Amino acid sequence: MAEYRLDCFGEACPVPLLKAQKKLADLKVGDLLIVEVDHSCAIKNVPEWARKEGHNVEIEEIGDGEWEIYIQKTK
Amino acid sequence: METKTTVTQGVPVRAGKKRRNQLPAAIVVLLGIIIVAVILGGKSPGLAISWVIGIGFGVVLQKSRFCFAAAFRDPFLTGSTSLAKAVIIAVAIASLGFGAVQYAAVSGGGNPPGFISPVGLHTAIGAILFGIGMVIAGGCASGTLMRVGEGFTMQWLVLVFFVIGTLWGTHDYAFWKAVFFDRAPQVHLPSALGWPLSFILQFLVLGALYILADKWGNRQRN
Numbered sequence: 001m002a003e004y005r006l007d008c009f010g011e012a013c014p015v016p017l018l019k020a021q022k023k024l025a026d027l028k029v030g031d032l033l034i035v036e037v038d039h040s041c042a043i044k045n046v047p048e049w050a051r052k053e054g055h056n057v058e059i060e061e062i063g064d065g066e067w068e069i070y071i072q073k074t075k
Numbered sequence: 076m077e078t079k080t081t082v083t084q085g086v087p088v089r090a091g092k093k094r095r096n097q098l099p100a101a102i103v104v105l106l107g108i109i110i111v112a113v114i115l116g117g118k119s120p121g122l123a124i125s126w127v128i129g130i131g132f133g134v135v136l137q138k139s140r141f142c143f144a145a146a147f148r149d150p151f152l153t154g155s156t157s158l159a160k161a162v163i164i165a166v167a168i169a170s171l172g173f174g175a176v177q178y179a180a181v182s183g184g185g186n187p188p189g190f191i192s193p194v195g196l197h198t199a200i201g202a203i204l205f206g207i208g209m210v211i212a213g214g215c216a217s218g219t220l221m222r223v224g225e226g227f228t229m230q231w232l233v234l235v236f237f238v239i240g241t242l243w244g245t246h247d248y249a250f251w252k253a254v255f256f257d258r259a260p261q262v263h264l265p266s267a268l269g270w271p272l273s274f275i276l277q278f279l280v281l282g283a284l285y286i287l288a289d290k291w292g293n294r295q296r297n
Contacts, residue, residue: 010228010229011229012212012213012214012227012229012230013142013144013145013213013214014145014148014149014152014153014210014213015213017152017153018152021153038227039213039222039227040137040140040222040225040227041140041142041145041213041214041218041222043140044140045145045149045153045155048153048155048157049153049155052154052155064095064097065225065226065227
């Protein structure tokens with residue numbers, strides 16, 4: 001199980017989502033993708049997309065207005 | 076709300092950075108809002124009401140993460156239509172409210188209040204330009220303002236050009252008005268079709284769009 005970080009600080013919606021989609025496609029099942037974002041829109045649409053795809057998702061606010069989205073690829 | 080899924084064990088969830096307590100700042104800002112409201116109220120009650128409603132809009136927009144840009148973009152980009160459906164519901168509720176206000180005014184023998192804008196090809200061209208702009212800028216007008224307040228610095232830059240664009244548009248407004256708006260028809264559906272028919276038509280179209288959005292959202296799930 002590998003862990004990947006995706007730095008999306010300063011990126012506006014929908015760039016974090018597009019990057020996460022692209023990156024997740026390269027990952028193996030069971031790998032963990034950590035998306036770092038500071039655009040509040042991304043903590044809504046990235047998890048929504050990932051959950052819809054059936055992946056495990058968690059969000060952590062690591063600082064004021066900075067979030068990490070944990071996506072574990074399940075399929 | 077969606078059910079929260081847990082990431083399997085062994086995932087190193089990093090402990091959060093020490094966050095500043097924002098409560099003192101919130102109290103100061105709230106007091107400031109109240110003081111400004113009182114000052115504005117002294118000049119004109121309408122100003123104070125606009126001030127409070129404006130701030131209320133901002134709070135709802137920020138807390139709900141409501142985003143007009145995403146509502147129109149996500150159905151194509153990700154297949155998510157939850158925000159598109161929210162916008163359709165908002166338009167439906169607004170239609171009821173505007174309808175009631177206009178009906179009251181027109182029944183009293185007056186002209187329908189509000190902006191009855193001329194519709195034509197320029198509407199479609201403007202919508203496409205605005206759509207491209209808002210996807211690149213990462214938000215529509217209200218979303219940009221909300222994120223400026225949130226402290227997202229990239230959108231401060233957007234605000235600068237937003238202001239420049241608005242001023243430029245206002246500067247040339249007379250030209251656009253003469254060339255396009257004055258030649259296009261102004262359609263007020265209730266005046267043209269009658270109130271019952273336009274009411275039914277409005278909600279049939281909104282209902283159809285909602286069902287379409289719902290189907291589109293579910294279709295992508297497979």
